[in-house]
Amino acid sequence: MGATRKSIETTLDLLWTGLGRPKRGPRHQLTVRRVVEAAMAVAEAEGVEALSMRKVAAHLGVGAATLYTYVPDKAALLALMVDDMIGRAPLPHTRPGTWREKVEAWAREDLASFRAHPWLIEVTSGPFVGPHAFAWTDSALRVFDDTGLSAEEAVAVVESVDALVRGHVARVVVADRAESLTDPQGRSFASIQEGYLSTRRIEAGRFPSIERIEAPLDAVAVFERSLVWLLDGVERDIAERGARG
Amino acid sequence: MGATRKSIETTLDLLWTGLGRPKRGPRHQLTVRRVVEAAMAVAEAEGVEALSMRKVAAHLGVGAATLYTYVPDKAALLALMVDDMIGRAPLPHTRPGTWREKVEAWAREDLASFRAHPWLIEVTSGPFVGPHAFAWTDSALRVFDDTGLSAEEAVAVVESVDALVRGHVARVVVADRAESLTDPQGRSFASIQEGYLSTRRIEAGRFPSIERIEAPLDAVAVFERSLVWLLDGVERDIAERGARG
DNA sequence: GATTAATGTAGAACAGTGTACGGAGTTTTG
DNA sequence: CAAAACTCCGTACACTGTTCTACATTAATC
Numbered sequence: 001m002g003a004t005r006k007s008i009e010t011t012l013d014l015l016w017t018g019l020g021r022p023k024r025g026p027r028h029q030l031t032v033r034r035v036v037e038a039a040m041a042v043a044e045a046e047g048v049e050a051l052s053m054r055k056v057a058a059h060l061g062v063g064a065a066t067l068y069t070y071v072p073d074k075a076a077l078l079a080l081m082v083d084d085m086i087g088r089a090p091l092p093h094t095r096p097g098t099w100r101e102k103v104e105a106w107a108r109e110d111l112a113s114f115r116a117h118p119w120l121i122e123v124t125s126g127p128f129v130g131p132h133a134f135a136w137t138d139s140a141l142r143v144f145d146d147t148g149l150s151a152e153e154a155v156a157v158v159e160s161v162d163a164l165v166r167g168h169v170a171r172v173v174v175a176d177r178a179e180s181l182t183d184p185q186g187r188s189f190a191s192i193q194e195g196y197l198s199t200r201r202i203e204a205g206r207f208p209s210i211e212r213i214e215a216p217l218d219a220v221a222v223f224e225r226s227l228v229w230l231l232d233g234v235e236r237d238i239a240e241r242g243a244r245g
Numbered sequence: 246m247g248a249t250r251k252s253i254e255t256t257l258d259l260l261w262t263g264l265g266r267p268k269r270g271p272r273h274q275l276t277v278r279r280v281v282e283a284a285m286a287v288a289e290a291e292g293v294e295a296l297s298m299r300k301v302a303a304h305l306g307v308g309a310a311t312l313y314t315y316v317p318d319k320a321a322l323l324a325l326m327v328d329d330m331i332g333r334a335p336l337p338h339t340r341p342g343t344w345r346e347k348v349e350a351w352a353r354e355d356l357a358s359f360r361a362h363p364w365l366i367e368v369t370s371g372p373f374v375g376p377h378a379f380a381w382t383d384s385a386l387r388v389f390d391d392t393g394l395s396a397e398e399a400v401a402v403v404e405s406v407d408a409l410v411r412g413h414v415a416r417v418v419v420a421d422r423a424e425s426l427t428d429p430q431g432r433s434f435a436s437i438q439e440g441y442l443s444t445r446r447i448e449a450g451r452f453p454s455i456e457r458i459e460a461p462l463d464a465v466a467v468f469e470r471s472l473v474w475l476l477d478g479v480e481r482d483i484a485e486r487g488a489r490g
Numbered sequence: 491g492a493t494t495a496a497t498g499t500a501g502a503a504c505a506g507t508g509t510a511c512g513g514a515g516t517t518t519t520g
Numbered sequence: 521c522a523a524a525a526c527t528c529c530g531t532a533c534a535c536t537g538t539t540c541t542a543c544a545t546t547a548a549t550c
Contacts, residue, residue, distance in 0.1 A: 005428045005437060012441045025526020026516040052507065063529040065509080074508065127423035127434055129442075134452050141454035151457040160471030163412025170411055171404065178372035183250045189372055192250060196257045197374075207379050209386035212396040226405030232481055233474030270497025271545040298537060308500035310538085319537065494549075500542095507536065512529100519524075 003075070011076035015083055015130040030060060032070045036080045043081065048119040053077075078123050083130030085120055089113065091139035100231055102143045103157075107165050107227055111220070114169040115176065121169050147238050157234055164230055168223040175219060248320070256321035260328055260375040275305060277315045281325045288326065288364040296364070298322075323368050328375030330365055334358065336384035345476055347388045348402075352410050352472055356465070359414040360421065366414050392483050402479055409475055413468040420464060 013019055014032060021028075038059045043051045053074060057064040071077045089109070095102040114121050137158065144154040178190040204211070217225075258264055259277060266273075283304040288296050298319060302309040316322045334354070340347040359366050382403065389399040423435040449456070462470075 003426060003428060003434065005430060005432060008428070008434065008437050009441060012438065016445075022526060024516090024518045024524065026528080028527070053509080054507080057529095065511095065529050065531095066527080068509070069527060127419050127426075127438070129438065134447075134455065138452040138454045141457075145454075151454065152460060152462050154454075155458060156462055156467045156470050159413075159416065159467050160409070160474065163416065163468075163471065164405070164409050164475075165412065166415055167408025167410065167412035168404075171408065174372050181248060181372075183248060183253070185250060187250060189248065189253065192253050193257065193372070193374065196254060200261075202379075207383040209383045209390075209396065209399075210379065212386075213400060215397060217397055217401055222401045222404050223408075225401050226408065226475070229405065229478030229482065230409075230471070230475045231478070233477035236477055236481075237474065267497060269495070269545095269547045271499080273498070275498095297535080299535090302500095310500050310502095310540095311498075313538075314498055492550085495547090497544100497546075499544080501540105502542105503540080504538085505536100506538105507534100509533090511532085513531105514528085516527075517525085520522090 003073075007072040007076070010072045011079055011128060014071070014076060014080060015128065028069075030062065030066070030070060032080070034060065035067060035070045036077065036084055039077050040081050040084070043119040043123075044117065048078075048122050051119070075126060075128075079126050079128035079130065082120065082123055082126065083128075083132045085117065086130070086136055087132035089136060091136065093139045093142035099143050099147055100235065103161055103231060104227060106140070107161050108224075110162075110165045111169060111172070111223060114165070115172055118173045118176070121166065121173055148241050149238065160230065160234075161227075164226060165223075168219065168226070172219045172223075248318075252317040252321070255317045256324055256373060259316070259321060259325060260373065273314075275307065275311070275315060277325070279305065280312060280315045281322065281329060284322050285326050285329070289362065293323075293364040293367050320371060320373075324371050324373035324375065327365065327368055327371065328373075328377045330362065331375070331381055332377035334381060336381065338384045338387035338390075344388050344392055345480065348406055348476060349472060351385070352406050353469075355407075355410045356414055356417070356468060359410070360417055363418045363421070366411065366418055393486050394483065405475065406472075409471060410468075413464065413471070417464045417468075 010019075018032065035056065039051060039056045042055050042059060046055075053067055054064040056077075057067050067077075071080070089106075092102055092106045095105050097105070140158045141151065141154045144157060147154075149157065175190070178193070179188050181189040183189075183192070255264075263277065280301065284296060284301045287300050287304060291300075298312055299309045301322075302312050312322075316325070334351075337347055337351045340350050342350070385403045386396065386399045389402060392399075394402065420435070423438070424433050426434040428434075428437070
């Protein structure tokens with residue numbers, strides 16, 4: 001993966017300003033935005049692992065090599081997709097209620113959004129930070145303006161909530177896929193594995209604590225509880241800080 | 246990716262029991278374990294994204310097609326790698342101290358381990374659950390045996406801590422890579438992006454809350470604080486439960 | 491001991507992938 | 521009108537996971 005200085009800076013330019021149109025040469029028959037939209041459509045329909053440059057190009061009715069006129073890399077395309085998606089989320093500080101209500105609302109919606117667009121979580125690993133990501137973070141920090149937390153502490157809270165959401169999302173997305181992936185006979189991966197584990201190989205008493213689970217909470221319920229725990233901790237921290245100062 | 250019922254069950258057999266040796270035919274010159282070890286060596290040295298069947302085969306001095314005698318899939322190979330790695334982690338309930346000390350110890354070590362072996366986090370997305378994963382979870386649940394939490398609630402705590410760790414790990418691993426990825430001239434991705442953002446395009450006042458950050462906490466410090474918050478919340482929950490019942 | 495069935499090995503091939511290259515056609519500049 | 525700058529894209533290269541097929545090897549059977 002040749003990540004040259006030039007391709008990195010071109011990607012950053014695309015994220016932050018867009019590229020100035022050249023003066024000479026034939027007119028563009030596409031725009032960066034249309035390329036990004038097509039890529040998102042493919043990712044939405046078939047998942048990121050099926051997202052290829054050729055498929056995006058075919059969607060747009062152009063040759064595969066043409067995409068490289070608009071975008072230096074597949075990595076750049078993915079970064080643009082992600083930042084675009086972040087830009088669609090409501091800004092946290094504009095939500096109603098106390099800081100805690102704002103955090104809960106954004107966390108819940110983030111979880112739902114990741115779940116609805118699983119390609120987001122599998123791609124965000126890219127190290128690019130775009131303007132929408134900046135704006136979102138800035139807005140999230142503003143949520144804590146009246147809490148007495150320092151800027152650094154507010155960052156810690158924001159990143160912690162984000163980490164919690166992403167961690168749960170990873171689990172939920174895997175579970176969702178295990179349910180929807182089916183073999184040629186129509187059995188889901190989840191049911192095959194469950195069948196295997198329940199009928200074979202796990203003798204009673206080998207995992208006693210797991211056996212004690214009777215009615216497992218669903219993933220979203222677990223997420224909600226963890227959010228309460230985390231924010232209880234933050235709230236206590238804020239209250240103590242207020243009592244001292 | 247053709248995940249047939251047969252390949253899924255073969256993978257589960259490999260995870261849980263190993264495969265019985267056939268009666269006829271030439272002797273094996275390899276074992277599943279050696280294949281898995283070679284794959285882990287490659288992942289360790291070059292990262293998962295560089296892990297290919299041909300590279301593993303070359304490492305073992307055999308043809309690429311030979312690997313398919315031992316393993317049905319690349320997915321199976323990855324599942325075996327992950328479960329093997331999980332098996333190396335100390336069992337939570339054997340750690341010293343209170344439930345909280347045990348949780349903190351395992352969370353801290355998990356973070357460090359993911360960071361040292363980043364391929365783990367990029368692969369664990371696989372839906373297979375192996376015996377080491379079961380054993381680890383069972384052990385983690387035992388940590389809460391004396392807290393008064395129900396089995397279901399203990400699961401919620403374990404999954405929440407795990408989610409928090411994984412979420413932070415994602416961030417840390419991306420940051421680590423942005424630091425270590427260098428272009429041909431030796432500049433790191435992180436420094437290129439930072440240079441770009443600080444000298445261009447972000448006019449003062451556009452992101453006021455971000456500007457207010459002076460000495461950002463490092464990622465591990467943020468993780469430690471979030472762990473305190475989460476466990477403070479859990480502890481309060483446990484205490485209230487104890488007071489009621 | 492010879493035959494047959496079952497199995498491990500691996501080269502070649504298939505359908506993909508991201509992307510570099512070079513040529514053809516198009517538009518603007520001088 | 522020529523030259524420069526540019527878009528478009530067929531082709532090609534080095535990869536990928538996986539299957540197929542031919543062959544060698546072993547064990548069981550007659």
